[in-house]
Amino acid sequence: MKAFDYVAPRDLGAAVALLAEHGASAKILAGGTDLLVELEAAARVPKVVVDVSRLKELKGIAVTDGGLRIGAASTHNEIMRSPDLRNLFPALVEAAHTIGAVQTRNLGTLAGNLVTCVPSMDSGPALLALEAEVGIMSPRGAKRMPLAELFVRPRKTSLKPDEILTEIVIPKANLGKPSAFLKFGLRKGQALALVNVGVAAWIKKDCFVAPRIALGAVAPTVMRATRAEAFLDGKKVSEEAMAEAGRIAATEAKPISDFRASADYRRDLIETLTKRALATAVARAQQSAKEAVA
């Protein structure tokens, strides 16, 4: 690696001050599982690397007044172990479990996964399906926006160099909304997604209410399949309805052919994974309805 300076600010305020001072010549470091791989081979490196991985303000997973707050520097392993997430948002736990292997999950963070912004990111679909929002801090103060507005194109987010992602929030209205995540890779371990799917839906009187379907690795950024969602909204739960939603979702995506898989194969995967993820979310909804009665 080429030489750079390293600073571990003591708190978020100090981190923001460093970014204000260094602007585009600074780079935020969290788990390093994307950044250090990139810097290893890079011809140009940042002047200063600002390590946010141990900032308390970016840690912790808890239900708050505003919803379920996930500190941006939570590792995938912390996400997998969070009782609140396991209980309220299993899709994100499932997604975290498919990221790399144990060693990568102990280092890699949720913010790092979202900000690297590759189309195959595994945290994206589950969070989009739950309509997550992100909290951002910069020298201009704190702001909040929908996660969808973070993604611009492959490896490009809307963040400015001096903006730090501080938290990811699942809005209160979506807490406990039945969700599921499925990923298909060439192997079970250490494989990027050919396609990944996150879904969430309320089931009321045996009908889909406000279904959300998000797809990864099949477009320049993680995307919502809004036509499939509109088709499913209000429909009675059935195999056929879920299969049709999968077929529609496949027509909305814009997959590419590459050395991992052809576009046609990816479209087939979207159909199948969407259908299966919906069925899992429905089963979860029925299970929690049963538990509520018991």
Add this chain to the structure above:
Amino acid sequence: MIDVTVTINGVPRKASVPAETTLLKLLREHFMLTGSKLGCDVGDCGACTVIVDGKPVNSCLMLAAQVDGREVITIEGVGKREHLHPIQKMFEEAGAVQCGFCGPGVIMSAKALLDEKPDPSVADIRDALSGNLCRCTGYTKMIEAVQDAARILRGETAAKPRQLELSK
């Protein structure tokens, strides 16, 4: 240069290194702990696995500066030649090591698993070792070795006797 104070295998150590130094480089080239191997240097192979504050990580994907104030365990802290750790002993007995290059990383992953979960299922073991690539022995014998080591560490009778006599 960055000053790092870190506990390695129970011993407090200090170093002053360039900021871009990885933890793996700190261990191998500064402290001469060459048990952790440099394989891919990009987090894929797991040969550099060490335990930081109880968690297995790729030491090639951490900066030395990031372990300041932390506790690191490397393969050198697990057992000694004259006094092998049960995981190491069972790897030897099961024939889970051929060329041996991946061994230190695999054993660190196995140790982190057994420290936390003394009675893991085969699925747990596979998950725990999924970040360690072996290109000669294969994984079956490793999984058996981890199961045997778990039994010993739980104080149950040692490994099941193996039928290795190939003659007859």
